[in-house]
Structures are given as structure tokens and as C-alpha cells.
Amino acid sequence: NFALKKGADAVIIVGPYYSACSQEDVYNYFDDILGHISGNVYLYNYQDRTGYDISVNTVLRLLEKHKNLIGIKDTHPVSRHSQKYINEILPLYPSFAVYTGYDTNCVPVVISGGAGCIGALSNVYPKLCHDLVVALNEGNFNKIVEIQQKIDTYALFYEAYTPFNPLMKWALREMGYSIKENCRVPISKLTDSVKSDLDMVAKRLWRK
DSSP: OHHHHTTOSOEEEEOOSSSOOOHHHHHHHHHHHHHHOSSOEEEEEOHHHHSSOOOHHHHHHHHHHOTTEEEEEEOOSOHHHHHHHHHHHTTTOTTOEEEESOGGGHHHHHHTTOOEEOOSHHHHOHHHHHHHHHHHHHTOHHHHHHHHHHHHHHTHHHHSSSSSHHHHHHHHHHTTOOOOOOOSTTOOOOOHHHHHHTHHHHHHHTOO
């Protein structure tokens, strides 16, 4: 509510961690939160982090009750997972927005009727992500293929170091942006030793 009062268009809410939630638990959690938020809300489905998936049926139950639920960010490596949200929810709620959390899945999800991607590569390559949006809107197949292949290469950002946050901050720093490399605890900034080990990654991704 604080963010919305300050002008945010919407907020995105991830489910509770640690507990082995049933779908009824997940429904009750979001049902309570949605009832207390005075503005638009996106659900954040991230099974790898929370330990459970938000089912299509749970989303539909929430949509029946809450008009401020306007979309979902689905961070699932398999694009088919996001496509099931699209196929089963959009016929009933056409304005509901389904976003993938993986840049590599943006194109198939949009082609299937999704809204796009809320990913991390846009922090490092904003123009590339902007150009993909333009190409998708224009139906420029050749440009889409060209950008998709670049995104597939840049996905190494997610794989070279876990978590990827300090790697991206290091990259941005070397690319000339005035950004601090430190992250919030418990994530640590990269040490000189780790940077040395990642030298080939840096050359491949941004030292060109």
C-alpha cells in the first residue's frame, strides 16, 4: 500500500517460503493479502524458491473474488507451464496478464498470448529487450530470431554464478554505470578471486 500510494502502478507478491503449503494454504495466503491491498496486484509464482507451485485452479479461485488481481509472473524454466496459465485463464479473464520470469521464454510465451517477460537481463541489456518488444509488436520474425539467439547467449548470466545478482552488478560497473557492487545480506559481492575465475564469462558477456 505504501508503494501504491507513492505512485506504483501495481505490486508483485511472492508466496511464503519454507512452509510446505497446500493449494488451500496458498489460496488463503493470497486471499488475505489481496483483500488488504488497495491497488493492482501480480502474483509471483517461483516454485524453485518457495517450494510449491500456484495452480491454475488457485489463480481462478482468487480471480473470482479479487478484482485487483491483474496478472502473474511465472518464473518456471519450462514455457509450457506459463502457456497453461494462458490457455486456461485468459479465456475466462482476457485482461489477465501472464508474464514469464525467464528471458529465454519471452518469445514463446508472447506468441502463445502472454504479456511478456519480467526478467533480469533488461538490467544489463535494456535496449536489446526494448528491441525485442518492438519486433514482437511488429511481427518482425527475422529480428525476433536474431534477438532470441543473443538472449540465449546472455542467459549465461543466470548460470555462471549463483546467485546472479552480484555478477550483473559487476558487469554494470565495468560497463561504466555508477552502481555499487554490494548486495543485500545474505548475498555477498564478488571477491577478486571469484572475478578471476569468471574472467572468461566476463569476456563472453560484456567485455567486447
